[in-house]
Amino acid sequence: MKNQILENKTAYCLATGLALTMLTACGGGSSSSSGNDTGRASFAVTDAPVDDVDVVQVSFSRIDLKHADGDLETIEFDEPVVISNLKALTGNASEIIVNDAEVKAGDYNWMRIYVDGGFPDSYVVPSAGSPEEDLFIPGQQNGNGNGNPRFLQLNTGFTVAVGSETDFTIDFVLRKGLTKPENNKDYYLLRPAMRLLNNVEVGTIAGTVEETVLNSPACSLTEGDTVYLYRGDLLAEDSQPDDVYDPGIAEGSEEVMDDGGVRPITTAELAQLEGGGMGFTIGFVRDIPEGYSVAFSCESANDLAASDDDISFTEVIPVQVTAGETSNVSFEEAPVLEETPVEAEATTEA
Numbered sequence: 001m002k003n004q005i006l007e008n009k010t011a012y013c014l015a016t017g018l019a020l021t022m023l024t025a026c027g028g029g030s031s032s033s034s035g036n037d038t039g040r041a042s043f044a045v046t047d048a049p050v051d052d053v054d055v056v057q058v059s060f061s062r063i064d065l066k067h068a069d070g071d072l073e074t075i076e077f078d079e080p081v082v083i084s085n086l087k088a089l090t091g092n093a094s095e096i097i098v099n100d101a102e103v104k105a106g107d108y109n110w111m112r113i114y115v116d117g118g119f120p121d122s123y124v125v126p127s128a129g130s131p132e133e134d135l136f137i138p139g140q141q142n143g144n145g146n147g148n149p150r151f152l153q154l155n156t157g158f159t160v161a162v163g164s165e166t167d168f169t170i171d172f173v174l175r176k177g178l179t180k181p182e183n184n185k186d187y188y189l190l191r192p193a194m195r196l197l198n199n200v201e202v203g204t205i206a207g208t209v210e211e212t213v214l215n216s217p218a219c220s221l222t223e224g225d226t227v228y229l230y231r232g233d234l235l236a237e238d239s240q241p242d243d244v245y246d247p248g249i250a251e252g253s254e255e256v257m258d259d260g261g262v263r264p265i266t267t268a269e270l271a272q273l274e275g276g277g278m279g280f281t282i283g284f285v286r287d288i289p290e291g292y293s294v295a296f297s298c299e300s301a302n303d304l305a306a307s308d309d310d311i312s313f314t315e316v317i318p319v320q321v322t323a324g325e326t327s328n329v330s331f332e333e334a335p336v337l338e339e340t341p342v343e344a345e346a347t348t349e350a
Contacts, residue, residue, distance in 0.1 A: 004007070009348040039160035041168045044094040046284060047086045048266040050174035051224065051301060055125035056086040058135065059191070061149070062098050062114040063318075068157075080116050086172060090268065091281035092204060094169050112151040113170070117141075124178070125189045134187040140255035141187055153298065155194040169202075170283050171195040173266055176246050176256060176305045193246070193256045195266070197284045203321040205229070205282040207329035209270060209296055213314055214278060218335040224300030227280045227298040228264040233318040234293040241295040241313050249306035259308070265292075269340055287323040294319055296331045303306040 043063065050056075055296035059080040065073040081097045089095055114120060123132040134141070137150035160166050177193030187277060207227070230241055239262050248257030268280040285292065295313040303309050315333040 012028065018087035032079050036168055037105050037162060038102050039074075039100070039162055040165045041103050041160050042096060042100055042165070043098040043170060044096045045083060045086065045089065045170045045172060046092075046094040046145075046168070047089045048171060048173045048175060049090050049226075049269045050178050051128050053087065053124050053178070053188075054127050054129075055084075055123075055132075056135065056174065056178065057114040057121075057123050058083045058086050059121035060113060061116050063098060064112040064114075064151070065103060066111070067104055068109055071104060072102045075103075077261055079140065080121065082121075087174065090283075092283035094284075096332075100165065103160055105160050107157060107159050109157055109264055110153055110155045111158075111196070112153050114149050115140075115153045117150065118187075130273045131328045136187055137190055138189050138191060141181075141185075147265070152190070152192040152194065154192060154194050154196050156216065158196060162235070167199040169196060169199055171198045175244050175267055175303075179249050179306070191248075191254065191256055195284075197286060199284075201213065201286050201323050202284045203287055203323050205285055205292070205294060205321060206279065206326050206328040207272070207294070207331065208277055208279045209331040211277070213296070213334045214298065216334040216337070218312075218337040219298035219314075221337075222299035222301070224302065225270040225278070225298050226296070227268045227270070227282065228295045228297065228313070229266050229268070229282055229285070230262060230264055231288070232290045232293065232295045234262065234295075234316050235318055241293070241316060243309045243311050244305045245308045246305050247308075261308075285321045287321050291318060291320040292333065293317065295331055 023242045024083050032113045059082045061077055061080050063075040067073060075098055083095055117136040119132050122135040124135050125132055137152060140150050154170065158168065173193040173195065177191045179189050179191060181189060209225065214225065228241060234241060238334060242262045244264055244267065245259060245261065246257055247259050248255060266282065268282045270278045270280050273279045293316055297311050297313045299311050303311050312335065314335040315331050317329045319327050319329055321327055
């Protein structure tokens with residue numbers, strides 16, 4: 001049961017068993033939101049999958065919302081909101097971190113998500129079964145200099161309408177955002193590879209990959225069955241899909257960087273379907289006029305975000321997304337195994 005108490009213009013929200021305190025901090029504008037110019041907003045988190053780890057636990061302590069008029073809305077949690085395994089929230093799965101908070105209505109420029117870094121608050125369990133390793137926001141691994149809290153900033157504008165309820169989902173693209181520093185450091189970093197979606201504007205792409213594709217000679221020799229999502233119709237644009245790549249990782253950048261290539265928005269791994277066969281679901285896809293393309297690769301294990309890798313895709317399929325609906329596709333085109341040329345043996349005459 002959700003209870004709300006308004007006291008001294010501060011809203012207390014009871015969400016998923018955790019008390020959330022909503023207050024307005026100094027930000028160059030008014031110090032509080034009146035009931036006549038407010039809306040209600042909820043924020044959930046989801047994830048695009050990543051290889052080589054089993055568990056990604058993240059603890060959130062606060063969210064800042066920067067209003068277009070300069071005001072800063074701060075949502076602080078009485079207790080950290082803990083997502084026990086962000087990696088498990090794939091497809092249309094999500095978990096609420098802020099439920100029905102009252103905020104100033106209007107346009108917002110950005111949001112900041114504050115993370116309590118390091119074990120036992122935030123950590124990663126590698127797939128190898130080794131012990132938990134610390135998970136930090138860049139800067140926290142060095143002792144969080146000056147005692148300032150660290151955050152992930154999402155520079156995506158959004159709108160909260162007056163007197164309405166708006167549900168948002170924050171999609172963490174872990175394949176780009178979760179990185180392991182060089183020299184085998186015993187911690188991981190979480191960088192701001194995220195998307196912010198308004199739930200009324202999104203649809204779903206679901207589909208299957210035929211066994212003839214998965215069992216083909218080309219796919220039998222590789223590892224990693226993943227569907228990649230791209231903006232626009234790649235076939236009409238005569239463009240080739242490319243791998244996940246962020247040059248900022250190798251440069252040690254705290255920010256996500258784009259090299260301008262035909263890079264995926266997000267990815268989805270294959271999973272066993274209840275009725276048999278292998279399928280995938282890409283949730284929280286915004287309805288846009290130009291549509292999307294999906295491409296399947298059976299060698300995504302070779303796709304490392306820190307490098308521009310040469311991986312092959314079996315098929316590219318254009319798909320249109322309608323808000324509130326599911327678009328279905330099927331990958332049926334088996335890849336052709338490229339034959340390695342055999343060099344003729346040199347002969348000598350006696």
